[in-house]
Amino acid sequence: MGFGMTVLGSGSSGNASIIHAPEGNILLDAGFSAKELERRMEACEIEPDSVRALLLTHEHTDHTKGCRVFADRHHIDAYMTSPVCRAAEKGGFLPENYVLFSPGDTFDLYGVDIKSFTLPHDAMDTVGFVFRHGTRKIGVATDLGHVNTLIREQLRGCDLIMLESNHDPEMLRNSSRALSLKRRILSRHGHLCNEDACAALEEIVTAETHEIILAHISSECNDCGIVENLAFRTLAKLKREDIVLKVALQDSPLGYFPVD
Numbered sequence: 001m002g003f004g005m006t007v008l009g010s011g012s013s014g015n016a017s018i019i020h021a022p023e024g025n026i027l028l029d030a031g032f033s034a035k036e037l038e039r040r041m042e043a044c045e046i047e048p049d050s051v052r053a054l055l056l057t058h059e060h061t062d063h064t065k066g067c068r069v070f071a072d073r074h075h076i077d078a079y080m081t082s083p084v085c086r087a088a089e090k091g092g093f094l095p096e097n098y099v100l101f102s103p104g105d106t107f108d109l110y111g112v113d114i115k116s117f118t119l120p121h122d123a124m125d126t127v128g129f130v131f132r133h134g135t136r137k138i139g140v141a142t143d144l145g146h147v148n149t150l151i152r153e154q155l156r157g158c159d160l161i162m163l164e165s166n167h168d169p170e171m172l173r174n175s176s177r178a179l180s181l182k183r184r185i186l187s188r189h190g191h192l193c194n195e196d197a198c199a200a201l202e203e204i205v206t207a208e209t210h211e212i213i214l215a216h217i218s219s220e221c222n223d224c225g226i227v228e229n230l231a232f233r234t235l236a237k238l239k240r241e242d243i244v245l246k247v248a249l250q251d252s253p254l255g256y257f258p259v260d
Contacts, residue, residue: 011250
């Protein structure tokens with residue numbers, strides 16, 4: 001596989017993706033058990049031993065569940081910020097080998113230039129990433145309460161954009177969830193709703209954009225049909241029906257997206 005991305009799964013119960021780099025694969029988040037990560041990789045014809053590094057976006061369990069076991073089993077470094085490292089040590093998911101970075105840092109891993117940037121989310125140092133190989137770019141921003149100027153600047157010009165479209169506000173308000181949880185999700189440091197995700201697409205989709213993945217869909221407070229309908233209408237408004245649009249699922253991998 002060339003430069004590209006495979007989504008192993010995305011949602012409230014687990015998030016993980018593979019960035020296919022020229023010199024080895026990079027695991028982005030490890031929100032499933034190590035055994036389940038390996039099972040999903042193998043279902044996508046990806047050898048678990050081909051993973052050379054692990055990147056963490058933040059410390060929440062749905063992004064870190066398999067971090068320690070997978071990284072130690074495959075003898076790889078896990079890249080994380082200092083606050084996430086402290087949470088990992090306290091929470092028991094800190095692997096033997098890890099590398100610290102700060103939000104905003106740029107570094108190179110296995111032939112890919114990686115730019116980190118801050119996301120507004122109620123976690124420790126939540127970050128998004130832009131992965132660049134040559135002139136091609138993959139931008140990833142999930143777990144965020146709103147899209148600010150920094151995020152728009154980072155995602156504009158990406159060939160592939162993976163953006164959160166977490167919930168339908170009406171479904172969330174009518175759900176049986178606790179009021180405190182509803183308020184958290186709806187806050188500017190919670191999760192991005194469908195309408196805000198589509199409004200962001202209007203600002204970040206450029207001529208370079210050819211693939212969009214909408215991710216972190218709530219199983220209780222969202223519906224893939226609603227997400228797709230809103231997104232397709234947005235792309236039609238932009239006259240970009242040529243863009244490949246997919247919704248990432250919780251229970252099964254989405255497959256390989258080439259970016260070359």
